[in-house]
Amino acid sequence: ELQTLHIFSVASGHLYEKLLGIMILSVRNQTKNPLHFWFIDNFLSPKFKAFVPLLAERYNFNFDFVTYKWPSWLNPQSEKQRLIWAYKVLFLDVLFPQDVPKVIFIDADQVVRADVRELWDLDLKGKPYAFVPMGDTNPETEGFRFWKQGYWKNHLGNMPYHISALYVVDLVEFRRTGIGESLRGVYNQLSRDPNSLSNLEQDLINFAQHQVPIYSLPAEWLWCETWCSQETKSAAKTIDLCQNPLTKEPKIVMAKRIMPEWQRYHDEVQRFQDELDGAPEAAASASAKLAAP
Numbered sequence: 022e023l024q025t026l027h028i029f030s031v032a033s034g035h036l037y038e039k040l041l042g043i044m045i046l047s048v049r050n051q052t053k054n055p056l057h058f059w060f061i062d063n064f065l066s067p068k069f070k071a072f073v074p075l076l077a078e079r080y081n082f083n084f085d086f087v088t089y090k091w092p093s094w095l096n097p098q099s100e101k102q103r104l105i106w107a108y109k110v111l112f113l114d115v116l117f118p119q120d121v122p123k124v125i126f127i128d129a130d131q132v133v134r135a136d137v138r139e140l141w142d143l144d145l146k147g148k149p150y151a152f153v154p155m156g157d158t159n160p161e162t163e164g165f166r167f168w169k170q171g172y173w174k175n176h177l178g179n180m181p182y183h184i185s186a187l188y189v190v191d192l193v194e195f196r197r198t199g200i201g202e203s204l205r206g207v208y209n210q211l212s213r214d215p216n217s218l219s220n221l222e223q224d225l226i227n228f229a230q231h232q233v234p235i236y237s238l239p240a241e242w243l244w245c246e247t248w249c250s251q252e253t254k255s256a257a258k259t260i261d262l263c264q265n266p267l268t269k270e271p272k273i274v275m276a277k278r279i280m281p282e283w284q285r286y287h288d289e290v291q292r293f294q295d296e297l298d299g300a301p302e303a304a305a306s307a308s309a310k311l312a313a314p
């Protein structure tokens with residue numbers, strides 16, 4: 022039986038808006054279930070906001086732009102990147118209408134290779150949300166695994182440090198147990214120290230695990246080249262273009278190199294955009310079609 026799946030994402034800037042279009046197409050391509058995308062309003066350009074309804078019509082999904090006013094009592098974030106990160110987890114209880122039971126967050130720079138319905142149906146065993154533990158199979162980046170040393174190692178004990186590029190939130194459980202309040206409380210404590218929360222929302226949810234437990238998702242739900250081995254790539258259900266601290270390779274270069282399907286998704290979005298913009302090539306191919314007998 023088909024069921025509407027709710028997907029949430031955020032993008033700011035031309036590059037991430039372009040990547041977001043590709044992520045949407047990849048999700049759409051792998052599931053027959055109705056899709057409802059939720060986007061954080063604050064950061065999108067007017068041009069992209071005008072493009073989304075047309076993309077939605079062409080690719081058959083619903084969407085809404087959502088936002089929440091930053092509360093005066095919550096420590097502010099002045100840097101845009103950090104503000105975006107904060108919006109990923111701090112307002113999950115108040116961003117969506119009450120009748121949305123669950124939401125899956127997917128980073129804009131991710132490509133999905135499996136049916137997200139599988140993720141939607143997973144039993145989170147009473148935990149309010151689920152994240153994938155950071156990849157541990159690429160030996161080249163071992164020195165960058167800060168969570169396996171010092172402060173984090175001691176704080177986490179046996180609990181894994183999770184990546185925040187993809188997660189499932191059981192909104193019913195999340196609202197029922199007041200997790201939004203708990204997270205905002207922990208955030209307000211930690212953000213008083215400018216040196217803490219350097220990976221804002223990711224550090225926050227991992228730090229808070231003693232109060233707010235995380236269901237750990239199977240590794241195949243988040244593959245990224247930085248942390249995961251090449252041998253595990255073929256089983257990947259999503260691929261994230263997370264930055265490699267060793268190479269600092271630009272996302273588009275990495276995308277073309279590691280995902281054979283990426284260019285096709287990219288070109289499909291680009292062609293549609295060009296058609297709408299009335300670009301010369303699109304107009305030419307349209308008139309060629311008209312001229313054909």
Ligand code: UDP
Pocket residue numbers: 030031032033034037102105106128129130131186261262263264
């Ligand atoms: N993001 C964005 N604009 C930016 C930086 C980040 O929209 O300039 C959003 C976007 O959804 C992105 C997410 O924040 O997927 C996380 O950032 P990013 O994917 O760049 O982190 P990385 O994967 O490199 O760790």
Ligand code: CA
Pocket residue numbers: 128129130131186261262263
């Ligand atoms: Ca990412």
